Amino acid sequence: MFLDFFLLLKEKGIPVTLREYLDLLAALDANVAEYNVDDFYFLSRTVLVKNEEHLDLYDQVFGVYFKGMEQIQSSDILNIPDEWLRKNGERLFSREELENIKSQGDLESLIDRMAELLKEQKERHQGGNKWIGTGGTSPFGAYGYNPEGIRIGQDESRHRRAIKVWDKRTFKDLSQDEELETRNMKMALRKLRILSREGRTEEIDLDKTIKSTAKNSGMLEVEMAPSKKNVVKVLLLFDVGGSMDDHIALCSQLFSAAKYEFKHLEFYYFHNCLYENVWQQNERRWDGKIPTESIFNTFNSDYRVVFVGDASMSPYEIFSRMGSVEHYNDESGQVCLKRMIEQFPYFVWLNPLSKSEWKYTESIGMVQKIMKDRMFPLTIKGIEEAVGVLKKKAK
């Protein structure tokens, strides 16, 4: 009966599958939650959402869906189990109201009446979206609230509390750009492995064990060795804003794949060209600046540096002092870039523009020259090539 809601979630990009839907139905079936809106919200959130990034989106969809009654088929309402309505009724009415209802007959028959009423209303108000909530002074005046109990976006006292929970959008900060299909990228990045045996000894070194057991005249002598681990460290520098806005999806794919693959991953942002400052949070671009120098001091030259940017800008932004479009830069972009790659000899530049477009922009050629031809397109193939190059020091 929540199929529409489920489909809407899917449409809006929350990765729900049939399995989650069945789980939700099973949970409702098992009477896990009490029959009220709050609990339904909590329950469905627990079952359907698997990642805090999606919580905010979920809250929005939930709010929209249960507020905009036009999207709910009225038959869905009628299919809602009796208890649900009844419990809601019990919670909604004040004691006097309940007394009043009792004097009109028992709850059961009233619920039956209400179902009828709903049907009538459907006929009367087809296509409208306010067909419930008739209210008035009839015995069903109070009952007008009952369906409202199901309809969440209502402003009655109880519901205001209910609606708050998701309308507050507590999880806004957690939502990021959707993780797109990143498996291919992860596989490409996986090749960037520098295996080394370090740390705790935890594997049997078979060769050595055989040797020393033989030496020990057949009595077992175990030799251990540390297991191989990927020790690669990566520093990602993203160009953001301006012409890079066209490539946000691609860059966020790369970022999420890299985050998944590398244990030691640091990232910074710059705009167009690298200058004396970088930053880590885009919304705090101006007050959260970090001197580029401090990167040199913080990370050793083992770090693999990956620039991501389209390198498309005015040539002045690269070779001239005060060339930056945004601020007064004492040193030209090219000086900063060169200093960077001197400090970190393992570097590449990934360009989201396809290689065939590179020759039309002068600055791309300039950056490529500075980068000692270590520029690759941001494609699976490009990443694979880049990973190969990253293993070698620039000459």
Next chain:
Amino acid sequence: MNKFQGTADYIASHDLSVAVNAAITLEKPLLIKGEPGTGKTLLAHEIAKALGKPLYTWHIKSTTTAQQGLYEYDAVSRLRDSQLGNDKVDNIANYINKGKMWQAFEADEKVILLIDEIDKADIEFPNDLLLELDKMQFFCYETGEEIIAKHRPIIIITSNNEKELPDAFLRRCFFHYISFPDRETLKEIVAVHYPNLEEQLVESAMKLFYEIRNQRNIKKKPSTSELIDWIKLLLVGKINAQELDDVMEGKRGTPYLGALLKNEHDKAIIR
């Protein structure tokens, strides 16, 4: 089965109890995420306490493999025993060390199994546990036994989000994100830990705590557990509400700042 509502020592928000009860009823693992210090690990302990069930804890480290949770075959001691002519050696079962999952599966009652900080392990780790979590059974190759859970344990999994978890794994779990408690809940939590605290001191401490927490530049925001520790220090140091108010007015530095902020950079900002 009793419903979980939090315990005398642990304030569970309503949404958390709904999530826990859903996981218990439908016998699904519950994945818990949230800011550090919001009581993720504590939750499993409290569920165990509330339901009166034993708790098995499996702490995950970067070197943990899924197999270790099931069992480990100690071939080396068997080889050694064989050289020493020990009778034990005939039965391979003597060299199977049962892991936490096996122990939880063969328990005679429903137990709680905490898989703590699953994100610390290798990226393939969650994928290696899919069938075990789904069907609650696995196969022991050495002895040819099929281990099936006598009672499906209540599995609580915590994660600090250091790595993303694979979708196939997530589909098998219910999920709950413990958000930082609001002011009222936080007050309740403090009251649970320090029932006889002066009202005024709580007010001032909370005010200062939120002031620090709301600083934008802080890298690691203090959370519930830091607040609890800090209040304890305030009590030990006999700091009174007036002194805390003085801090707010900038007349003195924050006492025991180290309990709230764990980072040099943050301390320099607040002082």
